[in-house]
Amino acid sequence: MAAVGSRAGLDTISMCTEGQDGLVYMQCCGQGEGVGVQKKLNAGTEWSADGNAQQTNLLSFPQSSGVDLPYRSPESVEMDEIMAAMVLTSLSCSPVVQSPPQRDLLPGDMECCGGELSDSGSSGYWSWDHGNVSTAPSPSVTEMDRSLGQLTDEGLHMELDQAACEEPEARRCKSLSRGAYRCLWPGCGKVLTSRVGMKRHIRILHLGWGSEQSHREEDFYYTEVSSEDEETAPPSPAPSFSSGAWTSCSSTQSQSTPGPQDAPVQSSPLSQSAPSSVWQIHTEHLYQACAPIQVTVSPGSPTFCSWTPSGDVQQKPQIPAFRSRSVSVGEQWLQRNSAPTRSQTMSASPSRGHCSFRKGRGEAKKCRKVYGVERRDQWCTACRWKKACQRFPD
């Protein structure tokens, strides 16, 4: 779905180039994208009516966004800030509300689109729109005043102009239309000079359809590029995910959803570093809590299982009653005590049920050696109890 949204967004960029095509995506990013998504969603069912859908979109666009346009654009020139604030407030301070409901249904796509668009060098209002929508769901009135004012007053005018394609801008758009068509299918990027050829390419190669199928959906999978755009467009699809504001979106998404497949691949550095650190903390209480550790580790691979409890440990470290004087030392020892090795040993030696594995004698002098048996009262508690020394950890 994300790809669809982004594609729709890219179409938005290029749509001005095919003005005569009357491509709907031409509308403003938000709506256009939303419509595009909807079309994609309903492709199976309402596709037949899509030929008219373009008309509908063209009509509905000014309608939806025209909620403010009719009164706002003409009046906004003279409208004072109070009036603007009132209007904006009445509009729920959120373009999302104005936009078709699909957008609410597809927040992810919205963000995807915004990211790619802003990255692919789209017009300014694009990034404005999405920045406000995605990152600030409920901005303050003043903020909205500024942003929305710019957005609607400038952006929508642009849209209208472009939609009409009567202005010089439109002519420029048309001049670009003699470019090539780039397939936006993920990983494809094929460039063809013929629109029909591109549609066929998408239909056959990507959609796997016969020619009898709809010939509108392909529009979402290619974009028109001019000779100059060809240089800027290519990097947009893939790298856009790793740059700019979009990075935060994608990263948060991927992280918030601990996909069992994403985790190992994307956060491999994390997955490698996290366990060790966690283990260090975890083993901090090894002295008292070896049984829990054994439980979490011995099952074998499942790293997630073992980390989860460790998180708790990390939250409240050293709560268990360590002797006050030896806590810090114990930490040092436990940190240096190669927790991973310990875990390996434990998991590898099932014969030893508990953490009864015996660590090789460290080279560090223990209390016994330092103070001698005669000064046993100066030993650390563990040494006195014949436990692992906490004062001089290995």
Next chain:
DNA sequence: GATGCCGGGGG
């Protein structure tokens, strides 16, 4: 044998 420390037990 000395040392380090786990497991267990007594109070």
Next chain:
DNA sequence: CCCCCGGCATC
């Protein structure tokens, strides 16, 4: 829980 010790592994 505190303290001690048997016993084992390692040096």
